[in-house]
Amino acid sequence: MFTGDAGMWYHIAEIETAVRWKINTITIVNNNSGGNQTRNGYDHVYENQGLLRSSELWAFSEVDFAKIAEDLGAVGLRVGKPAELEPAMAHALAADRPVVIDVRTDPDILAPRVGS
Numbered sequence: 001m002f003t004g005d006a007g008m009w010y011h012i013a014e015i016e017t018a019v020r021w022k023i024n025t026i027t028i029v030n031n032n033s034g035g036n037q038t039r040n041g042y043d044h045v046y047e048n049q050g051l052l053r054s055s056e057l058w059a060f061s062e063v064d065f066a067k068i069a070e071d072l073g074a075v076g077l078r079v080g081k082p083a084e085l086e087p088a089m090a091h092a093l094a095a096d097r098p099v100v101i102d103v104r105t106d107p108d109i110l111a112p113r114v115g116s
Contacts (some may be wrong), residue, residue: 001027001028001078002027002028002030003027003028003029003030003106004029004030004032004035005029005030005031005032005033005034005035005060005061005063005065006034006035008027008029008031008065011027012068012072015027015068015069015072015074015098015100016072016073018074018098019072019073019074019098020073022097023098023100024095024096024097024098024099025098026089026092026093026098026099026101027069027098027099027100027101028065028101028103029065029100029101029102029103030103030105031061031063031065031102031103031104031105032104032105032106032107032109033060033061033062033063033107034059034060034062034107035047036060046063059107064076064078064102065100066078066100066101066102068100069099069100069102072097073097073098074097074099074100075091075092075095075097075098075099075101076099076100076102077091077092077099077100077101078101078104079101079103079104080104081103085101086106087102088101089101100110
């Protein structure tokens with residue numbers, strides 16, 4: 001599964017279930033400490049003026065999902081650089097239990113807005 005950190009909060013219980021039922025899953029989390037892909041919407045609606053405190057609508061506290069995975073009995077791996085992703089995937093594929101790969105990404109990198 002591939003999810004953002006906002007989505008991971010919806011799926012976190014599934015990691016515990018996978019551990020309990022011995023279902024070897026790999027979950028990759030795009031962790032940028034926020035649901036910042038909604039930022040484009042705010043910028044568009046407010047004509048790039050934004051709200052004084054708009055980040056309160058999409059920013060989260062920094063969370064280490066790899067640590068949470070370990071606490072649930074899964075393998076937790078944290079990736080901070082692109083070169084670390086391939087070895088993390090190799091480790092995940094060889095693991096005999098669920099794996100969460102927490103990929104730290106830059107919150108200022110946004111997907112391009114499509115349309116107007």
